[in-house]
Amino acid sequence: MKSLKIILxxxxxxxxxxxxxxxxxxxxxAMPMGEAKKEAAKPSTEMADGEIRKVDKExxxxxxxxxxxxxxxxxxxTMVFQVKxxxxxxxxxxxxxxxxxxESAGGAIIVTEIQQAK
Numbered sequence: 001m002k003s004l005k006i007i008l009x010x011x012x013x014x015x016x017x018x019x020x021x022x023x024x025x026x027x028x029x030a031m032p033m034g035e036a037k038k039e040a041a042k043p044s045t046e047m048a049d050g051e052i053r054k055v056d057k058e059x060x061x062x063x064x065x066x067x068x069x070x071x072x073x074x075x076x077x078t079m080v081f082q083v084k085x086x087x088x089x090x091x092x093x094x095x096x097x098x099x100x101x102x103e104s105a106g107g108a109i110i111v112t113e114i115q116q117a118k
Contacts, residue, residue: 046070047099049117052092053078060086062111069102072109084112092116 050066065078081102083089088111092098097117102109 047101047113047115050098050100052094052096052098054080054094055089055092057086057089060089062089062092062114064098064100064111066100072102072104079109081111082108083114084110088114 048066048069050064052062053065054063056062060083061080062083063078063080065076067076068074092114098114099117100114101112103112104110
């Protein structure tokens with residue numbers, strides 16, 4: 001009975017090791033977990049285009065009709081965002097065309113940078 005348990009444990013460990021190795025094969029598209037975490041932690045440097053619809057300084061929120069936000073895999077739409085720094089709201093008004101960066105943090109999507117579009 002003991003030897004059967006040992007054989008089963010060893011078999012399970014071999015299968016797990018083989019699976020882990022196969023997901024790391026070159027060209028498989030997989031990356032080590034450490035690399036995946038680094039990749040996910042990198043903020044995107046791409047800015048999204050948008051038009052300010054509403055600025056709510058009291059609530060520290062901004063409504064933007066925006067194009068695709070690539071780093072969030074989000075299609076274009078109009079939505080309300082929180083802002084990282086309330087001072088950003090002093091630089092824009094409804095109707096302004098802007099470029100901005102947004103990130104997901106704590107279950108909310110936050111505008112971290114905003115500038116007038118040229």
